[in-house]
Amino acid sequence: MHTKPHQGIISRIDQGNLPDNERRELLLAASGIVGGAGLLATAYPFVASLAPSERARALGGPVEADVSDLAVGELRTVAWRGKPVWLMRRSADMVRALQQPAPELADPLSVRSEQPPTCVNATRSIRAELFVAVGICTHLGCSPTLRLNDGSLNAELHAPGGFVCPCHGSRFDLAGRVVKNVPAPTNLEIPPYRFEGASRLQIG
Numbered sequence: 001m002h003t004k005p006h007q008g009i010i011s012r013i014d015q016g017n018l019p020d021n022e023r024r025e026l027l028l029a030a031s032g033i034v035g036g037a038g039l040l041a042t043a044y045p046f047v048a049s050l051a052p053s054e055r056a057r058a059l060g061g062p063v064e065a066d067v068s069d070l071a072v073g074e075l076r077t078v079a080w081r082g083k084p085v086w087l088m089r090r091s092a093d094m095v096r097a098l099q100q101p102a103p104e105l106a107d108p109l110s111v112r113s114e115q116p117p118t119c120v121n122a123t124r125s126i127r128a129e130l131f132v133a134v135g136i137c138t139h140l141g142c143s144p145t146l147r148l149n150d151g152s153l154n155a156e157l158h159a160p161g162g163f164v165c166p167c168h169g170s171r172f173d174l175a176g177r178v179v180k181n182v183p184a185p186t187n188l189e190i191p192p193y194r195f196e197g198a199s200r201l202q203i204g
């Protein structure tokens with residue numbers, strides 16, 4: 001049977017016929033080994049307790065999200081590199097509205113805005129029904145609010161909804177495209193992401 005180091009030392013101490021100085025050294029060695037093992041035993045559960053996504057977040061790496069239960073019109077926020085990333089499921093009516101010509105928008109084709117190449121299209125997304133965007137206004141960094149029942153906003157965007165920034169009134173459509181003549185200079189940022197299955201995606 002394998003004997004742990006501190007067990008061997010303790011059995012020598014227990015023999016009882018050791019000189020005092022040797023006995024004192026062995027006691028110190030035993031307490032050091034047991035103390036080190038205690039430290040490891042305390043630290044290991046802490047490290048192990050971090051979920052993989054929390055470890056990834058701590059490192060600024062990709063994060064995963066499951067949108068299987070995301071309802072139409074629902075907006076969910078996940079953290080990625082310290083930024084709020086929105087996930088929103090759009091209805092067929094919302095998608096149709098985004099695909100119409102939009103003279104009220106400042107950058108409808110997103111040529112001056114930040115998004116991955118896979119999202120340079122009218123819905124600024126990989127799958128038209130799922131909107132993924134960094135929820136930070138491109139003016140001074142406030143967080144815009146989703147408005148689905150705002151009559152004047154819907155009339156301006158010719159769409160069933162959009163986003164309004166409460167700080168200085170910038171407005172965005174449901175693809176994060178900014179309206180002309182508001183303080184925000186560009187569309188909302190779209191982060192890099194990809195689908196890992198029917199309803200799981202990796203952001204970053």
Ligand code: FES
Pocket residue numbers: 137138139140141142165166167168169170183184
């Ligand atoms: S921070 Fe959004 S309009 Fe100024």
